[in-house]
Amino acid sequence: MLKPTRSFSILVLALVALNFTACSGKKEAAPEAASNKGVGPVQSMTVGPMDVTLAAKGQQLFQNKCSACHKLSEKYVGPAIKGVTQRRTPEWIMNMILNPQEMTEKDPVARELLATHFTQMTFQNVTQEEARSILEYFRQNDGAK
Numbered sequence: 001m002l003k004p005t006r007s008f009s010i011l012v013l014a015l016v017a018l019n020f021t022a023c024s025g026k027k028e029a030a031p032e033a034a035s036n037k038g039v040g041p042v043q044s045m046t047v048g049p050m051d052v053t054l055a056a057k058g059q060q061l062f063q064n065k066c067s068a069c070h071k072l073s074e075k076y077v078g079p080a081i082k083g084v085t086q087r088r089t090p091e092w093i094m095n096m097i098l099n100p101q102e103m104t105e106k107d108p109v110a111r112e113l114l115a116t117h118f119t120q121m122t123f124q125n126v127t128q129e130e131a132r133s134i135l136e137y138f139r140q141n142d143g144a145k
């Protein structure tokens, strides 16, 4: 009767150890940037080859709705935009544009940005389609083909 009990406790110990390892590995740190899709309406998307017409629309929108706080190459009220498509997934960028408030509350990366920029990015009344065109502009700016 001893044996099953012992293997059960070993199993419990193993699970506790596994759980501990998983948690301590995560810490406060952001999830893998390569897979972090953020929090918001865009769960999964694919980007194709560069669409210059779409990017031109995005550039216009960026100038109208974002340039009060963002510059391409230097930090302003918000982070510099250059390289953003390399450091974030397309979904994360879309969700940041469409859902900035919840992002800075729940997404560890966005929360950290808020902690270093001291200003809450606000939703600029862009549709998902418009956000997609801004993403295309960012991709173009980062040299996507």
Ligand code: HEC
Binding pocket: 062, 065, 066, 067, 068, 069, 070, 077, 078, 079, 080, 084, 088, 093, 096, 097, 100, 104, 110, 113, 114, 115, 117, 118, 119, 120, 121, 122, 124, 126, 134
């Ligand atoms: C009121 C100022 C403000 C406006 C307007 C604004 N942002 Fe932001 N943005 C910020 C700040 C500040 C952050 C950092 C997160 C935070 O503190 O909320 C940020 C973060 C971002 C990020 C993440 C950058 C990174 O390095 O990961 C993206 C992408 C972004 N903004 C895009 C946009 C776009 C696109 C628009 C226009 C539709 C826009 N923002 C309008 C202030 C602004």
